[in-house]
Amino acid sequence: MGKRWRYKLLTCFAVAGLITFVAVLVFNRTPLPKKTPTPKELYDVISPSTYRFILNQPELCEKKSPFLVLMIPVTLKDTEARTAIRRTWGQDGLSPRVTVLHLFVIGQPAQSDPVLQEHLERESKEFGDIIQMDFVDSYHNLTIKTMMIMNWIATYCQGAWYAMKIDADIFLNVRYLVDYLLDQGESSRKDYICGSVISDAVPHRDTFNKWYISEDLYPDTWYPPYVSGAAYVFSTDLARKISWASRFVRPIPLEDVYVGLCLHILGVKPMYATTFLGLGNLFEVRRLKYERCTFAKRIIVNGFNPQNLVRIWHDFKKSYFTC
Template sequence: MRKRSRYKLLTYFAGAGLITFVVTLVLNNTIRLSMPKKTPTPKELYDVISPSTYRFILNQPELCLKKSPFLVLMIPVTLKDTEARTAVRRTWGQYGLIPHVTILHLFVVGQPAQSDPLLQEHLEKESKEYGDIIQMDFVDSYHNLTIKTMMIMNWIATFCQDAQYAMKIDADIFLNVHYLVDYLHGQGESSRKDYITGSVISDASPHRDSFNKWYISEDLYSDTWYPPYLSGAAYVFSTDLARKISWASRFVRPIPLEDVYVGLCLHVLGVKPAYATRFLGLRNLFEVRRLKYERCTFAKCIIVNGFNPQNLLRIWHDFQKSYNTC
């Protein structure tokens, strides 16, 4: 009886194992078959955002080789944003802000639609003095922000892939550098690969009104909803994603909404943006609303949106004096 029972038990386990194997195989094949095929974007469309289409006017290819940074801040600005660049250098972009943590900043610039030799000369002098400007020969405009963002990704992937993190951040943002560094250290190894965080937008649909600033025609994007993406005001990512997003752009048709476009590239990669929140998700650390300055409120955020250069300088001076007392 014991032998017969043991035989029945072994037969049962063998059958269960075979069923599990077959089910797993079928599910894996089903998932593989259901994954969308990646169709390369036609060359004439991909060339719009391809790095090979444009050339550097100003570059800093040696910057990361000399520093081995923890974080690289990539700041899109225009030729005429001299005050904004100065304000960033004197506030959250200043070198040596956190001891033993190397943080670099770079301003990313295109060219104006109408040539301005005087401003261009001033920019080149700035570049020689500070060594923090990258310029390429695409037309700098709101609708070309997708091109500028892909140039940022390509620069990180080409010249700064050994940095741990990169951050795309607008010049009119208040950045709490100490909080950001502490937050990234707290994420541990899980944030070193396929990681991107910021203010996640997960329920957006295309605007079909042609008078809307964010209008997207059905010809450009036919789906009803966008995949999750991050507000373009500021987001942080592990530097391995720069190369992967650049690769994914070969399969995503260009649209003039850079934050949505990065979300579409992440969707191709199967990477989900991470929410940066505290207190059970009730507080967004990437505050994209325009908040009135209050030191202790700002001390509990990574970013706050919407400051002109004068206001940024003013609040930074007050914030640095005693933010750690909050």
């Protein structure tokens, strides 16, 4: 009787566990929003067909067959930042296992600057790493710039495995990122986006707040999960899908939230990247004081001007042999 009683008890626990598991799946499933096309006059704001290329590198991925493409939004005047990145994490050959490319994505200033424009065109000829389009470069147009990045990847670089949108004031540990992506395996080759996930954000209704969004522009009381715009990496198939989803998402001036809204349309959940046992964020959006071995165990760290980036890079490049 004892064995039979234990068998029945274990069976009851197993059935109860199965019922609980199914219930969690059912009740935690977030329904996809209805796909209502955005009015043409609003979609045109972010549509690739609205803008034209001034400078482009259309054959770069075809010639290089990259594993990873780093897409770096900068402005016309950010000459020093571009130089610092080329001297640090944007240089060739940092990961001997794969090919990593970088591209700077630029709009136009509200007021033309022929001198800086001429300098940019010389830069483009020398380095072959600049994409420029004729939208106005401003903070409120970062969503436009991000959607131009997605369209460029979908049009010219779909053969790459991954792309990364990364700001110019970020420290990037290229080798750690490549190793991390290679470890993810086939599951990260489709519908994959990874970074510092923000899952509890609500719209700011205070007009003095930098991230203010009016109820007219965004009436919902919450944002779906999204990755911090400082830096995130994604499988290149998502570039085309996000571009498609943008037809159903009204433009807002918060580019990272906007990408999250497109992911919500697609039913894609962003992934949070952590260190061993989940004790640290690999996409460190806080500002950390430089410490070589700490930085060696992060994919990104936020908040470096060009001079500091170059200064710490000379020390950091020894970290793989000493940490």
